[in-house]
Amino acid sequence: xxxxxIFLLVFIFISIFSLNANADEDFLKxxxxxxxxxxxxxxxxxxxxxxxxxxxxxxxDYVFITARSANLRKTPETNSESxxxxxxxxxxxxxxxKKIKYQGNFWYYAQDEKGTKGYIAASVVAKRNFxxxxxxxxxxxxxxxINTSLNDGYRMASTNTYxxxxxxxxxxxxxxxxxxxxxxxLIGTSDNGEKxxxxxxxxxxxxxxxxxxxxxxxxxxxxxxxIPKSKITSYPNIKKGFRKVIAIDLQNQNFMVFEKVNxxxxxxxxxxxxxxxxSQLGFETPKGFFTIPTVKYVMAYNxxxxxxxxxxxxxxxxxGGGYIHGTPINEQEEVNREFFMRQKEFTLGTTTxxxxxxxxxxxxxxxxxxxxxxxxxxSSNEQHPTEDAYVIxx
Numbered sequence: 001x002x003x004x005x006i007f008l009l010v011f012i013f014i015s016i017f018s019l020n021a022n023a024d025e026d027f028l029k030x031x032x033x034x035x036x037x038x039x040x041x042x043x044x045x046x047x048x049x050x051x052x053x054x055x056x057x058x059x060x061d062y063v064f065i066t067a068r069s070a071n072l073r074k075t076p077e078t079n080s081e082s083x084x085x086x087x088x089x090x091x092x093x094x095x096x097x098k099k100i101k102y103q104g105n106f107w108y109y110a111q112d113e114k115g116t117k118g119y120i121a122a123s124v125v126a127k128r129n130f131x132x133x134x135x136x137x138x139x140x141x142x143x144x145x146i147n148t149s150l151n152d153g154y155r156m157a158s159t160n161t162y163x164x165x166x167x168x169x170x171x172x173x174x175x176x177x178x179x180x181x182x183x184x185x186l187i188g189t190s191d192n193g194e195k196x197x198x199x200x201x202x203x204x205x206x207x208x209x210x211x212x213x214x215x216x217x218x219x220x221x222x223x224x225x226x227i228p229k230s231k232i233t234s235y236p237n238i239k240k241g242f243r244k245v246i247a248i249d250l251q252n253q254n255f256m257v258f259e260k261v262n263x264x265x266x267x268x269x270x271x272x273x274x275x276x277x278x279s280q281l282g283f284e285t286p287k288g289f290f291t292i293p294t295v296k297y298v299m300a301y302n303x304x305x306x307x308x309x310x311x312x313x314x315x316x317x318x319x320g321g322g323y324i325h326g327t328p329i330n331e332q333e334e335v336n337r338e339f340f341m342r343q344k345e346f347t348l349g350t351t352t353x354x355x356x357x358x359x360x361x362x363x364x365x366x367x368x369x370x371x372x373x374x375x376x377x378x379s380s381n382e383q384h385p386t387e388d389a390y391v392i393x394x
Contacts, residue, residue, distance in 0.1 A: 023072075036100060040061075041095060043132055043267075055361070055363055060129055061096050062349075064349065068090055070087070071084045072112065073085065077102075095111045096110045105121065108127075132270075142390065143242075145219045150239070157234050158238065159204060160201070160232060162200045168282075177196070178196070181197070181286075184320030189225060190224070190225055194223070198221065202288050205218075212228065214232065220289055236293065236384075239388065241388075245265075246324065246392070248358055253272065253350060255358065271364050272360075273358050274347065274354055276355060290319050293384070295372055295373060295382075297369075311329065312326050313325065313326045314368065316369070320356065324358045324365065325365055372386065374386040
């Protein structure tokens with residue numbers, strides 16, 4: 001009997017604690033609450049998932065903390081400390097269920113990884129999500145661009161303007177009207193004389209051969225442009241029937257990996273990432289449709305003084321000095337490598353912060369490397385994809 005009483009008291013305590021640990025969901029029925037949006041955290045039903053890399057996020061609609069710290073509350077009110085049911089640091093991520101407006105302020109009804117639900121002020125977070133359908137739409141547009149170009153008798157190629165610059169010397173900040181920088185890229189001329197920049201390794205259709213120059217069309221640029229013929233390459237050969245695409249979403253700081261199986265595009269991986277930001281040492285990650293000329297086991301990088309700073313593993317080059325690669329580790333961090341990797345990977349899926357590259361976890365970078373290169377020459381750092389593969393940045 002005594003044991004039963006103790007069990008009952010423990011059960012009551014746990015129940016009360018559980019009730020107190022979550023938000024007042026009935027608050028959403030308050031007549032003063034305006035529900036702005038609801039999130040089902042589901043992949044669209046017409047997107048086929050066939051995961052080959054399983055270390056993926058378990059939410060698709062989320063926010064991350066943009067303040068030094070932020071509170072999750074039982075109700076969307078800030079007038080009481082007892083209202084707080086969770087505290088989170090910068091870059092922490094929460095699954096979102098609804099966005100509401102209450103007393104003139106916006107809030108998210110959210111859930112942390114432990115299952116605690118509450119209200120968090122929209123002013124201290126930024127929203128992210130995985131845009132699977134938009135990525136698929138980009139792939140279909142790219143397929144159509146290649147197929148119709150070849151059907152109409154045009155030759156396909158890619159721009160080739162990359163010049164390695166490991167010491168970050170004489171970086172050029174000139175931009176065109178679309179915001180693309182000239183550094184490591186190519187200036188083209190439109191029919192009305194406008195100068196427009198085509199990123200390195202952009203896929204192009206050659207519409208007219210004029211001797212030393214060619215007129216070309218890139219899918220990501222509205223205008224046809226005239227460029228030097230010496231700045232194009234036929235490697236890798238662009239043809240119909242490609243099966244592999246990495247689609248990078250700059251706005252949401254994540255990317256999705258697609259493979260075509262039995263004439264159907266399937267998502268085989270989706271992960272958080274981090275992309276480029278203008279800085280003393282680099283640039284924003286360019287948008288466009290790119291070939292993958294090479295991949296490397298190890299990509300070294302230097303500091304602002306030209307001294308070796310560190311390296312990243314399993315690097316896939318797609319535009320200029322822009323690579324998709326695993327978590328970079330400085331030489332001084334190697335002594336506690338796993339600790340620093342965890343710290344850096346925690347920031348993926350939040351804000352920009354690289355020198356142009358697209359950062360992912362080392363595990364996912366290795367998965368991509370093995371997916372692209374089936375029979376590597378292990379005596380060489382540099383490898384080539386076994387079959388056609390492309391990177392789409394949007």
